[in-house]
Amino acid sequence: MNAELTNCLIVGVGGQGTILASRLMGGAAMSVGLDVRGSETIGMAQRGGSVASHVRMGRDIHSPMISPGEADVILAFEPCEGLRAMAWLKIGGMIIVCDRAVQPFSSGGAVGYDAAEVMARIVSAADRVRVLSGEYIGEKCGMRHLNIAVLGAAAACGVLPFSTADMEMAISGRFAGRIADMNKNALRTGAEMIKN
Amino acid sequence: MTMRKKLLMGNEAIGLGALRAGVSMVCGYPGTPSSEVLETIAGERAEGVYVEWSVNEKSAMEVGAGAAIAGARALVTMKQVGLNVASDPLMSLNYVGVKGGMVVMTADDPGPISSQTEQDTRHFGRYAKLAVFDPSSPEEAYTMIADAFECSEKIGRPVLFRPTTRVCHSYASVAMLDPMPRATAEGFKKDGGRWVIFPRLACANHIKIEEGLTTLADEFSDYRGNELYGGGSRRGVASGGVSWSYVREALSGSDTECKLLKVATVPFPARLGEKFIEGLESILVVEELDPVIESELISLRGKLGAKVEIRGKLSGDMPNAGENTPGDVRNAVFRFLGKDAKAAVRPSESALKLPARPPVLCAGCPHRASFYAVKEATKGRKAVFSGDIGCYTLGNAMPLDMVDTCLCMGAGITMAQGLHRVEPDTVNFAFIGDSTFFHTGIPGVLNAVYNGADIIVSVLDNSTTAMTGGQPHPGTGVTATGRVTRKADIYGVLSALGADDIQRVDAFDLSASKFAVKRAMSLPGVKAIIFSGECAALSRGKKNGSCSIDTDKCAGCAVCVKNLGCPALAMENGHASIDEAACAGCGVCGQLCGFGAIA
Secondary structure, eight states, X not given: OOTTOEEEEEXXXXXXXXXXXXXXXXXXXXXXXXXXXXXXXXXXXXXXXXXXXXXXEESSOOOSSOOTTOEEEEEESSHHHHHHTGGGEEEEEEEEXXXXXXXXXXXXXXXXXXXXXXXXXXXXXXXXXXXXXXXXXXXXXXXXXXXXXXXXXXXXHTOSSSOHHHHHHHHHHHOOHHHHHXXXXXXXXXXXXHHO | OXXXXXXXXXXXXXXXXXXXXXXXXXXXXXXXXXXXXXXHHHHHTOTTOEEXXXXXXXXXXXXXXXXXXXXXXXXXXXXXXXXXHTHHHHHHHHHHOOSSOEEXXXXXXXXXXXXXXXXXXXXXXXXXXXXXXXXXXXXXXXXXXXXXXXXHHHHTSOEEEOOBHHHHTEEEEEEOOOOOXXXXXXXXXXXXXXXXXXXXXXXXXXXXXXXXXXXXXXHGGGOTTXXXXXOSOSEEEEEOTHHHHXXXXXXXXXXXXXXXXXXXXXXXXXXXXXXXXXXXXEEEEEOSSSOHHHHHHHHHHHHHTOOOEEESTTTTSSOSSSOOOHHHHHHHHHHHHTOOOOOOOOOOOOOSOOOOOOOOOOTTOHHHHHHHHHHHHTTTSOEEEEOOSSGGGGGGSTTTOOOOBOOSTTHHHHHHHHXXXXXXXXXXXXXXXXXXXXXXIHHHHHHHHHTTOOEEEEEEXXXXXXXXXXXXXXXXXXXXXXXXOOOOOHHHHHHHHTOSEEEEEETTOHHHHHHHHHHHHTSOSEEEEEEEOOOHHHHTTTSOOOXXXXXXXXXXXXXXXXXXXXXXXXXXXTEEEEOTTTOOOOOHHHXXXXXXXXX
């Protein structure tokens, strides 16, 4: 097996920005000399469905998809999607999950699920877990930047093959001005949540 | 030497690869998972490269054909069901031939993830007698598209280029290569009957096509995309497309001896296939959609009188529907090789039943308002709602439940006519989006007018091709490259077609919409209502603020939550609540509220 390989699965709800997160992550990995291969959910599911981005960073990677049991890291933008993805987490792998639920809809309104129960299941099932407060992220940088905040947290945890600074460079390469600043602020917010 | 690498999505790699190969005509119609190819090329703004979103795939194919017989390299892009629409020109074009290389990029969608069918374009190639190139990764797609152009130009016929979703929408670090030397199109040369399809010449051309395919089958045995690895082993795995990457992944780091065959073309590389079969006792074929490689190997086995056992879809060893996953392929390959599946998979922790999360119409989507208005106005009437292809197919979900039929692009308007002939006491609605209306809706309206049908055509005009990512169309007044052009007017088109009554309403105005529906139902003939309202994905950021609930006034009746199915609305502590980050401020829920609690 490829020891240098990092498999990261990013899961969430269509609209939460998994694609941007995976592209920024890929850019940062390439900037430190790694090859990247991955796969995204594009199409109908983007309209509020379950979405997953697979990001694989290293050398000699063949498949664009991660198999169950092979993700070193899962970034879950939402508890229910995090628990749904748990079968992908490697033994000893880490899940970073935002605790704010996005309730799914069908037949006349919300089909609620118990976010606290789902979070408890994730915490008990994972070997390593970091829970990020959605409320705090919303306050500090707005939920629209949740994706970047989670990336910041992951980089600060040291589970990705690059640093928070590399991540910041990837943001600068993609955005300018106020938008870049807002994203960098979100990145730092996420990183600080790990350090504190 | 370090090569410059770029992180590219498969479709971006195909687009840049086509530019590198000197394409100068690019046309297509959007369709997941193909759309980003044309968008990438349009975005590059390359000099001397003409790019258009055509009104449908048939038009695109014919525009491309015209350019190719004038000597230009032409790329035509579409999804697999789009090829059905464009099959008429393509079947004939193969007989007529081309001068400049012409590549028809048709993206297949195993799963399917965003499609109506799991059809296999490699079969279409065999049926239409066209060569097909089948890339396994973004990197391979980047160079293979150039091979496809060269092949087409060499044989003087169009070729198919068939990636699947996991190639189109996967991404990789792709090494960028220098542009290839590009000859200028020499222009159209009149040549007696050469460019005119005619029964007398068809048989002669058919003979040439068959000869060409035989030659290609031989040449493809030396093509770099078709690969043979290993030897000595009694067992072999044959694969192609993205499944090849799953096979490689499964065997990486494994010391098991196994012969491997990668097939990336139609026609099948027979000579290479013979070398593969030689000495083998058993073969596993790993491919998606139809058993194309498997059938070829079975046929080759018969021809060679070989004793090899072939396992795949036809033998029941591999699933005959749905997409392959790397995990499933690994298990199949290991089973075939008699090894233990070694992956340590976490025991499924979740006894908890997690709710499904189907896609929904966005908060602020004008279609939701239109569906709700029609639903309210038709209460008590026997009505059937024919839908069409687009975001609005999602209107079939509860609580709206407003799409009873959906078949293919443009079929709603015509199916409504057939439905009505059988049950004349039914009110028949046909919902169609603006882009779909221009694509294939117009002939259906003409058919209705000509034959005196009694239907209500409901054009859901959100000013974009929304489901595929917001591409422009004739009604937007903008082209693929952002140039301002004459805007096609849906009202004017309907009027010219002879619709008996046409109304245009603001989709977000529920009472006006309901009034228009009731009026249409009271009239005979072909009635049309254009529900105009900008796509929420376009208006996001433009609108100021969101709606909010006055909790003192909210009676907690949940009428808004239960009837609209808006993802920004929920019940919380006995009253309605609005997720302000998600809300687009369309105000439709406020029009439903009997207590004036939403502003």
